[in-house]
Amino acid sequence: MSVLQQNFQINFQYNIHFTEHVFSLQNAELLYMLKMAQQPGFTQRLLFVIDEQVQLLHPSLTSQIDEYFKAVNTIQVVREKIVIAGGEMAKNDLNYFNQIIEAINHHKIDRHSYLIAVGGGSVLDLAGYAAAVAHRGLRHIRIPTTVLSQGDSGVGVKNGINYLGKKNFLGTFSPPVAVFNDYHFLTTLTDRHWVSGISEAIKVALIKDGRFFEWLEEMADKIMQYDKAAMQYLIERCADLHIEHIGSGDPFELGSSRPLDFGHWSAHKIEQLSAFSIIHGEAVSIGIAIDSLYSFLVGSLAKDECIRILNLLLKFKLPIFNEILVSGANIQALLGGLQEFSEHLGGPLTIMLLNAIGQGYEVHEMNAVKIEQALSLLQKTYVDQERYELAEF
């Protein structure tokens, strides 16, 4: 009846580079990072996974990549690039996971080789998961190409794929070895993708940083006019708040502390109910609207602050409601999302609500009647709405 105790620490360190034209011959940041990690006399092998959407918008990308590394004889790029359909599709279809795993095997990518993923959040989540489990973990570099992934998911430590109809049912906590946020990729985004990622910036501002929220209110028009400096600041501030939360808290969520998940319990479910025609950033926007209004209805958030939040979402032309939330069956499914959310995170249900703009707090239950009330208030006013008024109250 004896006991041995195992006890150790693992240090994780990675840099998030804010750059432009990462594969231009004039930009040595990525090369420098790889050079610093190089073991003498040993060739670094790189396997690329590229988001099909990025490939279409940047048709010379693959030849640029080959060109970029050509002169470096200690780096060997696998000629075949793995191109994966972007969006949630990438995470829903297990064949994409298998395709990456088979390429890792076929090209003899080892644990000191690099899997470099270029794309939106879904392709990064998928590629990160494959990198995390092949040979018990390859070195993984992320090059996020959307507002959402550059400010939020791409700079964190999670990966995952959907399975058995559940969001991120399979995945791990596995920090990348580096992230390169290349602004150039944002210049080819559609309007829809330009704004959808902004919802995560609003979310993190709401629960962590009231001044950032005010900045977003002031700069909304500029950002909607594609102001580069404003968008660069938005992403960097969003990424900074995100990694600060991870690094100072419980990065692998081993205990009961919560991730930055305001507005997310419903967002995950809304994406699913729409068969992913509502993209993640849009679903988060609706989720923020629901939980802000709910915070007002339970008396924790002031009416004027609630209205400011809804109006900021509308200013960015982000959705605050969707007609799929009219049907009774879907509302029941949405409420069921609370249970799934709790299952995924484990432990007692914990939901973040707002005390004020810039200040979140946690609750362990939600009132279904008040959620439905919030939905019905949002429904009444969402069509062609430019400003939100809580006139009914």
Added chain:
Amino acid sequence: MSVLQQNFQINFQYNIHFTEHVFSLQNAELLYMLKMAQQPGFTQRLLFVIDEQVQLLHPSLTSQIDEYFKAVNTIQVVREKIVIAGGEMAKNDLNYFNQIIEAINHHKIDRHSYLIAVGGGSVLDLAGYAAAVAHRGLRHIRIPTTVLSQGDSGVGVKNGINYLGKKNFLGTFSPPVAVFNDYHFLTTLTDRHWVSGISEAIKVALIKDGRFFEWLEEMADKIMQYDKAAMQYLIERCADLHIEHIGSGDPFELGSSRPLDFGHWSAHKIEQLSAFSIIHGEAVSIGIAIDSLYSFLVGSLAKDECIRILNLLLKFKLPIFNEILVSGANIQALLGGLQEFSEHLGGPLTIMLLNAIGQGYEVHEMNAVKIEQALSLLQKTYVDQERYELAEF
């Protein structure tokens, strides 16, 4: 062109309990461990994965488990126990992985629930992998039931399944929350499984602890007569050396330091070439014989020490050769195993050899001619051999 730096540490801590009759009502160790981890007001849910072989030898196990937890109203055991065919089969067939994942989903096992695996190394590796990726990681308790898993694989931080014909191609580094080594399960092992795990004890003694090797020489007869105290000491010493190496080194093998893999480059391949009819511990024994003889042939290990090693293996009736290593094609495949070994670990090939009993050292290449010479020396003498003599040299 700015850079944000992410930097954090994760602490991992778990205990390895050496106990007997872990599910007896008189034994409170497991209950106590769960109680210590309990969040007030929250029910702990347990899902069991059981090795079919263990289930057959201990037919009352599942009812004992239900009985053990019955009186505790803060613990809820999932009635359906998942029974998985033991041995390498468990790791070769993806259906078993899916079966566990589906049960986790079906029974709403969350990240604060426990997946408890009872079985040999293969079932533990499979269950540990499923636990590591479901919801990005459930809490996982291991109850190893073989000499091999109690002293070696079950107390470490790795899990994995075989894929695309390669050993542990998919897996993670994910420490369990606790390990319970229950001696009672060893009493029903076949002779073959009683001795096969001893090869890992010999391995770790050879590279780390010459005095433990001498102890094994002295106690071999007692152990072969099923002496309980001797086997308990063997397992505890083996587990201790193993976790000490993990904890003081590079537990997740992020750098280039090597795991305790003496004799393993060939062992993995020998298992495969035999279609897993040679079990892991036996393959490790052959691997130790090959690398010890190789160490002698390259001049690093003294002849008498090499002979002592081979004779200790024979004393435990462990194999030092197998007829599958006679065919030229298989020998070529074995040599190809060096390349696969390097791919799996990443970086330049690194193999551990012996300077002396109790002292390993690393090399970065092996001489194919000398490997074949070692094989042919082993082949000449393996049949009905009770003592090994290097008469030819």
